[in-house]
Amino acid sequence: MACVLLTSFFILISAHLVESSGVFELKVHSFTSTNSVCKQSCDCQIFFRVCLKHSQDIILPETPCTYGTGMTDILSVDSISSSAHIRVPFFFKWPGTVSLIIEAWNAESSNQSTKNINNTISRLGNKRTLAIDKDWSQEVHLGDQSQQRFLWNFSYRVVCDEFYHGEECSDFCRPRNDAFGHFICDVAGNRICLPGWKGDYCAEPICSSGCSEEHGYCEAPGECKCRFGWEGPLCNKCQRYPGCLHGTCNQPFQCNCKEGWGGLFCNEDLN
Structure with missing residues (x-):
């Protein structure tokens, strides 16, 4: 049997x-x-x-x-x-x-x-x-x-x-949200950045919309911090020379006098 x-x-x-x-x-x-x-x-x-x-x-x-x-x-x-x-x-x-x-x-x-x-x-x-x-x-x-x-x-x-992916289980991707990255992983093991982050490892914050890429930066998503010599909500305005009264600037700490004004601080009425 x-x-x-x-x-x-x-x-x-x-x-x-x-x-x-x-x-x-x-x-x-x-x-x-x-x-x-x-x-x-x-x-x-x-x-x-x-x-x-x-x-x-x-x-x-x-x-x-x-x-x-x-x-x-x-x-x-x-x-x-x-x-x-x-x-x-x-x-x-x-x-x-x-x-x-x-x-x-x-x-x-x-x-x-x-x-x-x-x-x-x-x-x-x-x-x-x-x-x-x-x-x-x-x-x-x-x-x-x-x-x-x-x-x-x-x-x-x-x-x-x-956390392992791919045809050989050799692609590693572990979701994280810390100083080393802010992302989740798709089924293929690709990193998908969390909202407000970018870069290969999603460690670069996305600044507020319009923030000057050249003169502004951010340490957290949605910020716009100005570099030295620049100001304004979008960090696109140069700072005039301290004490400049009737002048403008194209670069930080200039004091280019308006018409009719002179002197180091553009405070002398030429008329």
């Missing part, structure tokens, strides 16, 4: 570093064998293992899992936890094409050791191209091993972690 394992759990490849750029995820929905998957009866415990490694034309299970490995908890045939899952993130530009190995193992006395290859129930592996995508890809695989036939039903995906 066939042993049927109906599962709904995640196998997520994870490492134990603080941050990562993305994560590979695998869901095994069902695993069916034509004979007992256990050595003596269907009343046994098993676990699943995933190995993710660099692209190989010929998959070699004995070589290291260069991109990470993960296992589920030990699962009973009669009582399979739907919440068992593992996370193994990656910390590099996602290569796109990888070698993926999925294995089912018998558990020896609640031990998840993979040293005894005789405890391997089934293994499937191939090279595949996995694009960054939040949607799950569904697959059904029929395989034969040791005069048994196994039916796998699983789905998988690769997603970027929070």
Whole structure:
């Protein structure tokens, strides 16, 4: 009588570093064998293992899992936890094409050791191209091993972690509103400045409308502060020489006398 394992759990490849750029995820929905998957009866415990490694034309299970490995908890045939899952993130530009190995193992006395290859129930592996995508890809695989036939039903995906974007999860963008920038991020990881800010990192305030770009500046959006020698709401008026009475200026601190006036301060009536 066939042993049927109906599962709904995640196998997520994870490492134990603080941050990562993305994560590979695998869901095994069902695993069916034509004979007992256990050595003596269907009343046994098993676990699943995933190995993710660099692209190989010929998959070699004995070589290291260069991109990470993960296992589920030990699962009973009669009582399979739907919440068992593992996370193994990656910390590099996602290569796109990888070698993926999925294995089912018998558990020896609640031990998840993979040293005894005789405890391997089934293994499937191939090279595949996995694009960054939040949607799950569904697959059904029929395989034969040791005069048994196994039916796998699983789905998988690769997603970027929070703040990472792009086809390789290599574009970093974290929203901020501080001295180093004022922006949010779109789905592609592009910075979008908050209202009142501009520049590559949205750290330059936008001054009030009409504020002289040459003679005015601002430290916060909507301001118009005048540089030395200039004045007015838009900082477009030069300051006359102190004490200039009947004069004008084209540049700061001039005192160009109007018609009929003279002297250093244009305070002498020439008429």
